[in-house]
Amino acid sequence: MALSKDIPGRSLMERSLPVPASKVRRQSSPFLVLPRQTRLDELWRRMRKAGEATVRAAVREDVVRAITRVPDEKGPAEPPATIKVRAVVTVRQKSKEDLKETIVRHLDALTDRIGRNVVLQLVSTELDPRTKAPKMSREAALQNWSEKLNVKSEIVQYTAEFTVDSSFGVPGAITISNKHQKEFFIQSMMVEGLACGPVHFPCNSWVQSKKDHHGNRIFFSNQSYLPSETPAGLRALREEELRNLRGDGKGVRKLSDRIYDYDVYNDLGNPDRGIDFARPTLGGSKIPYPRRCRTGRISADTDVHAESRLEKPNPLYVPRDEQFEETKMNTFSTGRLKAVLHNLLPSMKASLSANNKDFNCFSDINSLYNEGLLLKVGLRDELLKKFPLPRVFQESSHGLLKYAIPKIVSKDKFAWLRDDEFARQAVAGINPVNIERVTVFPPQSKLDPEIYGPLDSALKEEHILGNLNGMSVQQAINENKLFMVDFHDAYLPFLDKINALDGRKAYATRTIYFLTPVGTLKPIAIELTLPPGEPSSQSRRVVTPPADATTNWIWQLAKAHVSSNDAGVHQLVNHWLRTHAVMEPFILAAHRQMSAMHPIFKLLDPHMRYTLEINALARQNLINADGVIESCFTPGRYCMEISAAAYNSFWRFDQESLPADLIRRGMAVPDASQPYGLRLVLEDYPYAADGLMIWSAIENWVRTYVNSYYPDAILVCNDMELQAWYSESVNMGHADLRHADWWPTLESPEDLISILTKIIWLSSAQHAALNFGQYPYGGFIPNRPPLMRRLIPEEGDPEYTNFLADPQKYFLSALPSLLQATKFMAVVDTLSTHSPDEEYLGERQHPSVWSSNPKIIDAFCEFSAEMRRIEKEIHKRNSDPRLRNRCGAGVLPYELLAPSSEPGVTCRGVPNSISI
Numbered sequence: 001m002a003l004s005k006d007i008p009g010r011s012l013m014e015r016s017l018p019v020p021a022s023k024v025r026r027q028s029s030p031f032l033v034l035p036r037q038t039r040l041d042e043l044w045r046r047m048r049k050a051g052e053a054t055v056r057a058a059v060r061e062d063v064v065r066a067i068t069r070v071p072d073e074k075g076p077a078e079p080p081a082t083i084k085v086r087a088v089v090t091v092r093q094k095s096k097e098d099l100k101e102t103i104v105r106h107l108d109a110l111t112d113r114i115g116r117n118v119v120l121q122l123v124s125t126e127l128d129p130r131t132k133a134p135k136m137s138r139e140a141a142l143q144n145w146s147e148k149l150n151v152k153s154e155i156v157q158y159t160a161e162f163t164v165d166s167s168f169g170v171p172g173a174i175t176i177s178n179k180h181q182k183e184f185f186i187q188s189m190m191v192e193g194l195a196c197g198p199v200h201f202p203c204n205s206w207v208q209s210k211k212d213h214h215g216n217r218i219f220f221s222n223q224s225y226l227p228s229e230t231p232a233g234l235r236a237l238r239e240e241e242l243r244n245l246r247g248d249g250k251g252v253r254k255l256s257d258r259i260y261d262y263d264v265y266n267d268l269g270n271p272d273r274g275i276d277f278a279r280p281t282l283g284g285s286k287i288p289y290p291r292r293c294r295t296g297r298i299s300a301d302t303d304v305h306a307e308s309r310l311e312k313p314n315p316l317y318v319p320r321d322e323q324f325e326e327t328k329m330n331t332f333s334t335g336r337l338k339a340v341l342h343n344l345l346p347s348m349k350a351s352l353s354a355n356n357k358d359f360n361c362f363s364d365i366n367s368l369y370n371e372g373l374l375l376k377v378g379l380r381d382e383l384l385k386k387f388p389l390p391r392v393f394q395e396s397s398h399g400l401l402k403y404a405i406p407k408i409v410s411k412d413k414f415a416w417l418r419d420d421e422f423a424r425q426a427v428a429g430i431n432p433v434n435i436e437r438v439t440v441f442p443p444q445s446k447l448d449p450e451i452y453g454p455l456d457s458a459l460k461e462e463h464i465l466g467n468l469n470g471m472s473v474q475q476a477i478n479e480n481k482l483f484m485v486d487f488h489d490a491y492l493p494f495l496d497k498i499n500a501l502d503g504r505k506a507y508a509t510r511t512i513y514f515l516t517p518v519g520t521l522k523p524i525a526i527e528l529t530l531p532p533g534e535p536s537s538q539s540r541r542v543v544t545p546p547a548d549a550t551t552n553w554i555w556q557l558a559k560a561h562v563s564s565n566d567a568g569v570h571q572l573v574n575h576w577l578r579t580h581a582v583m584e585p586f587i588l589a590a591h592r593q594m595s596a597m598h599p600i601f602k603l604l605d606p607h608m609r610y611t612l613e614i615n616a617l618a619r620q621n622l623i624n625a626d627g628v629i630e631s632c633f634t635p636g637r638y639c640m641e642i643s644a645a646a647y648n649s650f651w652r653f654d655q656e657s658l659p660a661d662l663i664r665r666g667m668a669v670p671d672a673s674q675p676y677g678l679r680l681v682l683e684d685y686p687y688a689a690d691g692l693m694i695w696s697a698i699e700n701w702v703r704t705y706v707n708s709y710y711p712d713a714i715l716v717c718n719d720m721e722l723q724a725w726y727s728e729s730v731n732m733g734h735a736d737l738r739h740a741d742w743w744p745t746l747e748s749p750e751d752l753i754s755i756l757t758k759i760i761w762l763s764s765a766q767h768a769a770l771n772f773g774q775y776p777y778g779g780f781i782p783n784r785p786p787l788m789r790r791l792i793p794e795e796g797d798p799e800y801t802n803f804l805a806d807p808q809k810y811f812l813s814a815l816p817s818l819l820q821a822t823k824f825m826a827v828v829d830t831l832s833t834h835s836p837d838e839e840y841l842g843e844r845q846h847p848s849v850w851s852s853n854p855k856i857i858d859a860f861c862e863f864s865a866e867m868r869r870i871e872k873e874i875h876k877r878n879s880d881p882r883l884r885n886r887c888g889a890g891v892l893p894y895e896l897l898a899p900s901s902e903p904g905v906t907c908r909g910v911p912n913s914i915s916i
């Protein structure tokens with residue numbers, strides 16, 4: 001991680017001299033700190049400039065003059081010479097420190113003077129012909145550490161001076177020994193004074209004290225090498241660094257460790273707190289699941305197979321460089337998420353749980369945006385003090401916390417009530433990945449009837465015939481007019497258990513849609529299934545569009561149950577499992593098996609940023625027993641079992657490309673004559689239409705990159721690090737599915753392009769499409785209730801009379817309570833927030849690490865330019881009145897795949913990685 005995770009900062013390149021273009025990578029400015037609006041243009045301009053023209057070197061005149069000849073004592077042979085070179089080390093300081101840290105810092109400054117200092121050593125890319133060992137400079141200490149003790153700026157630069165033979169060659173690595181007590185953060189290093197020009201070492205990593213971590217830290221230059229091309233002088237270090245990152249798989253991880261390893265999800269429950277808080281281990285033959293980052297914590301007292309819990313505010317272990325950068329902590333989305341989870345939610349619970357009431361009327365919900373949420377007197381000051389960035393929770397004059405108006409009610413207050421909007425969200429909302437084309441009617445279950453009983457659908461032709469514009473059902477199927485969102489198999493196996501929970505009620509739903517002549521969808525039937533034998537209810541029921549007041553309310557309740565099913569599958573399967581959780585093994589394996597100097601590591605690195613950190617935070621607070629997800633979603637304690645069931649029976653890596661997924665769902669058909677090799681069956685399908693543009697742009701960029709390093713298949717097959725990465729991702733990270741026959745092979749550049757495109761797509765666009773609309777669509781609870789508390793009453797039910805007497809009250813009592821709703825809103829608001837320093841697809845904070853190869857620079861520039869073109873095209877589509885699923889009176893534009901965004905909750909923007 002360390003070498004190519006790049007952050008803004010200063011560069012010595014700003015005061016440099018011209019050198020040949022062949023040295024471009026080392027000499028181009030490594031850091032870009034630009035206003036958001038100009039970043040892409042400026043990035044493109046600078047990179048083109050770097051690729052075409054001269055750039056500046058940083059060889060200082062005094063350093064050049066320091067090259068001295070050793071007196072020739074033995075005749076006319078060329079005398080050896082020594083060169084003075086200098087390393088400039090850019091250190092980023094913490095902005096805040098506690099008393100203990102201040103004392104240790106002062107002590108370090110004192111002891112630095114007497115030799116307990118920071119020592120660097122240069123390692124050449126060449127071997128010494130006499131010793132056959134890498135050429136090493138003498139050790140040199142960082143100078144003036146104590147003198148710079150009181151420098152207050154974020155960035156401080158130190159230097160170390162070396163004397164090396166003129167035959168030293170190019171430095172390819174620097175080792176660092178930190179004899180201080182305290183860790184420090186190195187942003188970058190640069191070595192200047194050599195004939196080859198300045199050599200850059202992007203670091204962005206914590207260097208631990210020698211007392212905590214024996215051995216020296218190793219940083220490599222920004223030159224990338226396939227393993228077989230590693231210069232002789234760096235081979236041993238390359239292997240050593242990977243061994244360090246893999247660790248030995250033993251012991252409890254310290255927060256200062258940099259070890260990437262695997263474990264199962266045996267840390268979600270807390271059996272020591274009681275049986276209600278025990279949860280099954282996810283991962284293993286019993287319940288297959290992807291692996292997570294190993295922390296090595298001791299087992300629980302009452303269950304040796306469960307890891308003991310570490311409760312907030314103590315952070316779970318993630319490798320040191322995966323943790324948030326301290327200086328930006330409070331402005332990061334996850335920093336705010338922590339504040340919400342650790343401070344706001346407990347306060348809300350304390351304030352509201354004693355009087356946990358329903359919403360009495362819709363104006364109660366609206367008042368959350370207008371007046372605000374009244375919490376207990378006395379919490380206010382403490383809360384506001386702790387809460388770092390209350391975007392949503394503006395202080396109101398009457399209440400304490402005021403929520404922002406979600407987009408879904410901002411343009412049309414009543415859109416959520418309408419069927420066309422309900423259907424539109426299936427193709428342009430936050431869960432546009434469950435809709436499928438109907439090929440068989442009635443739909444069929446894939447569950448085992450031996451276990452679940454008769455599984456025939458209750459849907460009959462007569463339920464939908466009147467809404468097919470005169471077509472027969474078969475005709476509608478043949479003409480691709482029937483679509484479906486089918487949650488039957490995801491929920492039915494869990495319904496008995498869910499419905500036995502206090503205050504949780506669910507059906508397994510299927511919704512049938514008809515494609516209208518204007519290209520919109522219309523829901524025409526909803527099938528509601530309960531397990532056989534559910535008391536007082538028929539187990540299968542079909543609800544059709546309303547004909548009167550009573551059926552209107554029934555229809556609204558049925559849609560609410562569908563939305564609740566949808567919210568659960570969206571969160572547990574499509575968002576958490578299919579992006580966050582499945583990516584973690586690929587990231588762990590990348591760090592363990594591919595050197596930071598590996599070109600594929602460099603390609604993937606921006607797409608791995610902070611994913612381990614946000615996933616750890618989720619394990620601690622969101623998906624854990626009694627965590628936010630369990631308390632806010634209908635399946636309660638069975639939430640993660642639903643997630644695991646989908647991993648076992650549905651998830652396939654080979655089907656996670658956008659084209660394959662669309663074809664699997666029947667939403668597209670292969671068509672070689674079309675731009676992306678397929679034709680959308682539903683033309684105005686905003687997620688798919690925009691997604692295909694981004695998919696294709698990623699694929700083109702990856703293809704150019706991969707072909708540049710792997711001109712033929714043999715190179716792919718013989719790349720031991722690359723093969724080890726993929727093999728370990730599958731065999732260890734996804735160990736429970738390792739024998740599946742659908743795993744793609746990695747034997748050619750095309751295989752690699754396909755695998756990498758999927759990974760980058762999932763980390764960027766797919767996650768963005770599923771993540772950043774959560775508050776805009778879900779922040780108005782009736783539009784998308786995450787939890788339902790009542791079934792739909794039927795004639796003869798005791799509740800039916802109450803329902804007839806006051807249907808609005810019944811409807812609201814079926815939705816989440818005030819506490820459940822406001823908790824959920826607080827969390828999804830934060831999950832939908834972009835950080836101010838978000839890095840979007842097509843942007844790199846450190847373009848110079850990519851390559852000195854002009855083809856690679858050009859390809860990345862083209863990728864960036866393509867993102868801008870896509871953004872314009874999306875804007876155009878959102879203004880096209882023919883596209884009624886994204887344009888029309890009060891219709892929200894579809895911007896979730898528009899690449900750029902301002903900070904905050906914008907319902908748009910595609911970050912490079914899963915970081916929230």
Ligand SMILES: [Fe+2]
Pocket residue numbers: 575580767771914916
């Ligand atoms: Fe997310």
